[in-house]
Amino acid sequence: MFETLLTSSVLILALCVIRLARGKVSARLIYALWLIAALRLMLPFSLAPSPVSVANLYPGQPETALSQPVFELPEGLSDAQDHLPDSVPPVNNTEPGFDAPAASPEPERDPDWSFVLRLIWTGGAAAAAALFICRNAAMYRALRAKRRRLELGAALPVYLVEALPSPCVFGVFRPAIYLTPVALETPERTRMVLLHEETHCRHGDHLWALLRCVLLCVYWFDPFVWLAAYLSKRDCELACDESCIKRLGEEKRVEYGG
Numbered sequence: 155m156f157e158t159l160l161t162s163s164v165l166i167l168a169l170c171v172i173r174l175a176r177g178k179v180s181a182r183l184i185y186a187l188w189l190i191a192a193l194r195l196m197l198p199f200s201l202a203p204s205p206v207s208v209a210n211l212y213p214g215q216p217e218t219a220l221s222q223p224v225f226e227l228p229e230g231l232s233d234a235q236d237h238l239p240d241s242v243p244p245v246n247n248t249e250p251g252f253d254a255p256a257a258s259p260e261p262e263r264d265p266d267w268s269f270v271l272r273l274i275w276t277g278g279a280a281a282a283a284a285l286f287i288c289r290n291a292a293m294y295r296a297l298r299a300k301r302r303r304l305e306l307g308a309a310l311p312v313y314l315v316e317a318l319p320s321p322c323v324f325g326v327f328r329p330a331i332y333l334t335p336v337a338l339e340t341p342e343r344t345r346m347v348l349l350h351e352e353t354h355c356r357h358g359d360h361l362w363a364l365l366r367c368v369l370l371c372v373y374w375f376d377p378f379v380w381l382a383a384y385l386s387k388r389d390c391e392l393a394c395d396e397s398c399i400k401r402l403g404e405e406k407r408v409e410y411g412g
Contacts, residue, residue: 158198163378165191173385176392185393188386195369195379275375282371297324297332304333308348310355314338323351329360346410349401353394362390 169187172179301313310323311330318334337347354360366383373379399407 155198158194159373159376159378162191162194163376165194166378166382169382170385173389181389181392181396185386185389188382188389191382192365192369195373278374279371282374286367286371293324301332306344306348309352312348321347321351323354323360326360326364329355342409346398346402346406349398350394353397353401354390357390357394357397359390359394362386 169184169191172187173184176184297313297315297318300315300317302315304312304314306312308331311328313330313332314335315332316335318332321331321333321337323329323331331348331351333344333347336343338344366386369379370383395410399410402410
């Protein structure tokens, strides 16, 4: 686990540095690079022996270390062993006045810290999962209660929601596009908004959003994972904008951004 946290943190920091060259690097490429960090978090084990492993900091003991005698008897004592009596009379512990040695108290056992840490991690992961589930369930109920179906010839179902802050795609297995009244002001604006949301679906961003939530539940204690989730979500929008402008043409950049 320590190696996973260390390598994933290094990858996230490296991606933060790459993001600084946004003008020279494609937004879609930067967004795709977040997959590397996600894969590292999804594979919490070493794929191959590493020469810089922490275990390699401790050199192994020579095989003959335990085979050498701890000490040697001085000359004369070894010969004296031959003159020792064959047997020693047993001590009579039943004689009056003989006190048996008191039994030593049992040493106190240290708490099982691994169990405590697993318990804390389980509680945090369950709390994060409950938070995400409740928020998405509340949004789903609100969209279902206020939506109105629109026939705009899009590849996905399109709905109008009056109180929605901004257009979005919602749903994992059956995603749908939800528009605001502002998105329907002009046919050209509606076309661009639909293109933006359909591009999100083509990129599979609704699935990436689910993966972000799962990784945040598992690594809820790691601030680098929260940072990666926040930045990758922003890069998701930038990559979508880049793809839309490429399809619309550079002459539509200002109109698209408005």
